[in-house]
Amino acid sequence: MRLGIGSYSLAWNIRAGFVTHENLLDEAVRLGVQSVQYCDNLSLSELPPEDLERLCARAAAEGVVVEPGTRGVDRRELIRLAAIARSSGCGFVRIVLDRGDDRPEPNELVQALRFWRDEVPDTILAIENHDRFPARTFAELVERLGPDRYGVCLDTANSLGCLEGTEHVVRTLAPYTVNLHVKDIRIQRVWHNMGFTVTGTSAGQGQIDIPWLIGQVQATAESATVEVWAEQKTQEVLPVEEERRMLGESVAYLRSLGLGR
Numbered sequence: 001m002r003l004g005i006g007s008y009s010l011a012w013n014i015r016a017g018f019v020t021h022e023n024l025l026d027e028a029v030r031l032g033v034q035s036v037q038y039c040d041n042l043s044l045s046e047l048p049p050e051d052l053e054r055l056c057a058r059a060a061a062e063g064v065v066v067e068p069g070t071r072g073v074d075r076r077e078l079i080r081l082a083a084i085a086r087s088s089g090c091g092f093v094r095i096v097l098d099r100g101d102d103r104p105e106p107n108e109l110v111q112a113l114r115f116w117r118d119e120v121p122d123t124i125l126a127i128e129n130h131d132r133f134p135a136r137t138f139a140e141l142v143e144r145l146g147p148d149r150y151g152v153c154l155d156t157a158n159s160l161g162c163l164e165g166t167e168h169v170v171r172t173l174a175p176y177t178v179n180l181h182v183k184d185i186r187i188q189r190v191w192h193n194m195g196f197t198v199t200g201t202s203a204g205q206g207q208i209d210i211p212w213l214i215g216q217v218q219a220t221a222e223s224a225t226v227e228v229w230a231e232q233k234t235q236e237v238l239p240v241e242e243e244r245r246m247l248g249e250s251v252a253y254l255r256s257l258g259l260g261r
Helices: 011-015 021-031 049-062 075-088 106-113 115-119 135-145 158-162 166-176 210-217 240-256
Strands: 002-006 035-038 065-071 092-096 124-128 150-155 177-182 184-189 196-201 223-226
Touching: 002 021, 002 065, 002 240, 011 240, 021 035, 021 049, 021 240, 035 223, 049 065, 049 075, 065 075, 065 223, 075 092, 075 115, 092 150, 092 177, 106 115, 106 135, 124 135, 124 177, 135 150, 135 166, 150 166, 158 166, 166 177, 166 210, 177 210, 223 240
Parallel strands: 002 035, 002 223, 035 065, 065 092, 092 124, 124 150, 150 177, 177 223
Antiparallel strands: 184 196
């Protein structure tokens, strides 16, 4: 399984304008990881063709696989990203189903995504578990479309938004997982006891059993992408340095488990 970073590894830095497409590749090379995932917050579709070609050529020269991702079910964009994936040696395109106010229901998604089987050879469409649907719905969607050509991008924290614990989500979606988003978290009761907070941590410092997690998806996942939730403590200051620290610690921890070697 490849170890990689992505545009949601440095989301605050991207929002602040500190990280471009080239900078993210720089970070992947500096950290010594094997892949870099460009998602909707730093989309490869934004790049002019010549810049995209240059970025992919440099990644190949550095031995880094480019993993494309997007939001929404736009056929033309997905086909374009699939071509990037194939040329970069990546076996999947990561997708988040919702885009803005476009929030299709499962039957609509089956109809919208059926083109993939006929028009995109040798590439898996990896559907990320977001919090609108429970894990079982994602598994059923993949089964209806066909698990030979469709799979899951498994995020370790997203499904908390629909009241599902990580162990249940992993056991449900591991058989379909082609890309893992490793995001460690800590859930704590607030001081007045009436509620909880969910806070991101560096990998290995939260409550996700990451060695167990890796074992569950080892047989199916092509890559593991580090993501971190750095907490913004004031509106005025973005946690850009904290995010970089957490990313470095997370990569080091996952490498200690044997990933990316």
